[in-house]
Amino acid sequence: xxPDAPAVQATATPVEPIGTLTRGLTVLFAFAVSIMIxxxxxxxxxxxxxxxxLGLPASLAGLVATLPQVGYALGMLFLVPLADLLENRRLAVxxxxxxxxxxxxxAVAPNAPVFLLAACVAGATxxxxxxxxxxxxxxxxxxxxxxxxxxxxxxxxLGILFSRPLASxxxxxFGWRWFYALLGGLDLALAxxxxxxxxxxxxxxxxxxGALIGSLWSLWIRERVLRxxxxxxxxxxxxxxxxxxxxAMLLAQAPFSLDANGAAAFALAGVAGTVVAPLAGKVxxxxxxxxxxxxxxxxxxxxxxxxxxxxxxxxxLDLSAHRYLALGLLVxxxxxxxxxxxxxxxxxxxxxxxxxxxxxxxxxxLFVGVFFIGGGTGAASAGIAWATAGxxxxxxxxxxxxxxxxxxxxxxxxxxxx
Numbered sequence: 001x002x003p004d005a006p007a008v009q010a011t012a013t014p015v016e017p018i019g020t021l022t023r024g025l026t027v028l029f030a031f032a033v034s035i036m037i038x039x040x041x042x043x044x045x046x047x048x049x050x051x052x053x054l055g056l057p058a059s060l061a062g063l064v065a066t067l068p069q070v071g072y073a074l075g076m077l078f079l080v081p082l083a084d085l086l087e088n089r090r091l092a093v094x095x096x097x098x099x100x101x102x103x104x105x106x107a108v109a110p111n112a113p114v115f116l117l118a119a120c121v122a123g124a125t126x127x128x129x130x131x132x133x134x135x136x137x138x139x140x141x142x143x144x145x146x147x148x149x150x151x152x153x154x155x156x157x158l159g160i161l162f163s164r165p166l167a168s169x170x171x172x173x174f175g176w177r178w179f180y181a182l183l184g185g186l187d188l189a190l191a192x193x194x195x196x197x198x199x200x201x202x203x204x205x206x207x208x209x210g211a212l213i214g215s216l217w218s219l220w221i222r223e224r225v226l227r228x229x230x231x232x233x234x235x236x237x238x239x240x241x242x243x244x245x246x247x248a249m250l251l252a253q254a255p256f257s258l259d260a261n262g263a264a265a266f267a268l269a270g271v272a273g274t275v276v277a278p279l280a281g282k283v284x285x286x287x288x289x290x291x292x293x294x295x296x297x298x299x300x301x302x303x304x305x306x307x308x309x310x311x312x313x314x315x316x317l318d319l320s321a322h323r324y325l326a327l328g329l330l331v332x333x334x335x336x337x338x339x340x341x342x343x344x345x346x347x348x349x350x351x352x353x354x355x356x357x358x359x360x361x362x363x364x365x366l367f368v369g370v371f372f373i374g375g376g377t378g379a380a381s382a383g384i385a386w387a388t389a390g391x392x393x394x395x396x397x398x399x400x401x402x403x404x405x406x407x408x409x410x411x412x413x414x415x416x417x418x
Contacts (some may be wrong), residue, residue, distance in 0.1 A: 016294030022140035030155030037159035042167035071123030076369030083361030099125035103184030165264030229348035234374025241378035246394035307333035
């Protein structure tokens, strides 16, 4: 057996879920992942009030937003692969119930260590998202799998974009503890709904958990398509995260000077970019993934350049004299950047879900784990870039990530998988 041949090749064909992906189930899947992703991204605008309320030093306030994503990455590696070993409905509901309990603990946490531990575990168990996405893909007809994944992924991006204004509004009116309590209650209610409506999927991996985890590296080495799309998604997610991390600081300053409600309205505008998810899924279904990826990267580049014009006065725009024009251009930039990121991720997920069905959950776990590493890198780079060169620095960091995505396109064009 060649060294890169994973143990999963010696397994039986998995048992696919009972039933098909109806329109109602598609809506349920999209709604469910939109709620669960809030567990990860809503912490970004809450970092400062949570740190202040728990006496966390300003230098460590970033942990409030970082640890949920660290936990999520760990969940991708150690919990999501269980979907290729355990019955999927029970796994999704159990992890989501634990997540709800951790969010409730965070809401009443007496000190920072308890809160940070709860936030990290809540992030890890939010990986139930990646149990649902491959489950939906396996239920969809192969010729419509890309569209199905795109529709479900619209929920993920809607959740990401709605999470920031939702967190700001609830915390601003009732306090951050009430937001975490509300989120925990939503997750618990969602767990009940999923238990009643999800079909059974009982995979037949044929090995134990150790072999399951050990197969991850073999899958990564074997599947060139996985590596190509996961790395691209990581660079795109880095640019996306850098923009959204930095823009919160930009909007609070002159000439924009937006309050919490204004920042929430700005974040809502970016939701318009999610409309490309079903379109990107159809592009994948038609076998145009490689072209679609390059188009998504061009769109992302255009959004970053527009953000530089609107926020840093590139090409001579006087922000003070044209405040409303600049704000309108910045909103447009947000929509365009979101559209590019959604297109890249949806096409990448389509390609991943067309690979080995017996390893679909592990493949999705690896894909998402890698692009969340990119997101964390982008968020961290935005802070450094802002401190060094303001909004221009943030936009330059975004351009570096976009350039790396384009480099991946060029490399793939010259490889066998292009």
